Amino acid sequence: MEKSISFVAFDGFQLVDMAAVSVFELANDLPGGPYYQIQLLSEHGGMVRSSSGVQVSSAAFDAHECDTLIVAGSMTPTASTPGLLAFLRLSGAASRRTASICTGAFVLAEAGLLDGRRVTTHWCAARELQRLYPKARVEEDRIFINDGQVWTSAGMTACIDLCLAMVEQDLGVEAARAIARKMVVYHRRSGGQSQFSALLELEPKSDRIQLALSYAKRNLHKELTVDELADAASLSRRQFTRSFRVETGQSPSKAVESLRVEAARAMLEESNHSVDVVARETGFVDPERMRRAFLRTFGHTPQSVKRAAKLVAAA
Template sequence: MKKTIAFVVFDGFQLVDMAAVAVFELANDCPGGPFYDLMLLSEHGGPVRSSSGVKVDSIAFDAHTYDTVMVTGSMSPVVSSPRFIDFLRQSCAASRRTASICTGAFLLAEAELLNGRRVTTHWAQARELQHLYPKTRVEEDRIFINDGNIWTSAGMTACIDLSLALVEQDLGTANARLIARMMVVYHRRSGGQSQFSALLEMEAKSDRIQSALSYAKRNLAKELSVDELADAAHLSRRQFSRAFRNETGKSPAKAVEALRVEAARAMLEDSSHSIDVVARETGFSDTERMRRAFLRTVGQPPQAVKRASRLGKM
């Protein structure tokens, strides 16, 4: 029997959140499908205008029971209505799963569905969510979080990671990977992975320095000396070191460490690999070196990250 996935939209919703619909659309083409009926709901039904001006058609809230209710977000939190909040409360009580994308978490929090829950939202709005709804437990640096039957995600493209995780729960890892390949995205980032990318934060301005960073990310298990990175950038060692620090604000060694910590954290949170294996695969010479790097960058040792991820999946 097909599962009904209801996407809740409202005037000013963020159109990029509709990328989540594509995940379930492609899931219907997996062997054995179709698995899902997809619906767009709004308070009054009819055309609903997104923040970009593009409109989508919707049907009005009703007493129908949905398997999964997904509340879209907006560029900034919106003011809801009593009927909207009543619908969220009733649909959450009746559905198997309730999820929010980006600032949709504010609507779930207003409906008191996030009290005592671990949740996330777009990093730019996370502290405001915690301030307005102190009974929530906001973790601002997460791609998505699953706490019981409630799922919340970061903003923008994180809706794809969230939807892939929901499909993986329903149809298994192989189908989720197939869908990710069809969408030409990385097989979903783990829920605990940072909303921030080390490569983006370093913001290399030239193609040569960007090439060196990309080379480093692809070859973390190697030693990655300054000479090797300079060769990848087609610069002399002296030119490379000067240009690298000017563009990224970091030394090559610190930049490589940041990339290694990011990769190691993703492995710890999204696999059963031991600390030793993770250290080896990400280029740390030993677990003690990795531990020191985690304390400097993450503020806690690898064991704590792995333990927190395991508890979050229970």
């Protein structure tokens, strides 16, 4: 039996959030499908205008139950209409899963659906969400969070990770991987992964420096000398060192440490590997060296990161 997936839009919603529809569309093409019945809902039905000006067609709210209810976000959160809030309270209680994309979390919070739950949203709106709705437990540096029947995601393309995780829950990990490949998604980011990326923070300008950083990220288990990175960029050591600092504002060694810390944190949060194994796999080799890098970057130790992840998993 097909599961109903209802996306909820309103005037000013972000069109990029509709990329999530493609995840379920592609799931329907998998062997044994279709698995989902997809619809776009709005309070009054008809054409709904996005923040970009592009309009989409929608059906009006009705009283039927749906399996999964997903609320889109907007560029700037605004007060919701009484009709939208009433629909979410009724349908949210009846649905197996209720979710928000980006600032759609403000809509769920206004409806009272996030009280006492762990939630996330776009990083730039997370503190405002916590201020306005103190009963929610906002975690600003997460791609998505699943707390019981309520799912929330970070902004923009995080909606794809959220919906891939839903398909994985429904159809299994291989189905989610197949869809990710078709969508040309490098991999589904886990919910615990940071919204921030060391590569994005470095912002290299030239292809050669980007090549060197991509090489480093693929080979963090190695020593990664400056000469090795310069070879990956097809530059002399002197040219590479000068260009690297000009483009990123950092030395190669500092940038590699940032990549190692990011990879190590992900391994600690998402696997059962010991601190010693993580240090070895991410190129720190010495756990003490990794501990010092974590203190410089996060202000706490790898052990505390691992303990926090275990507590979250237990919760």
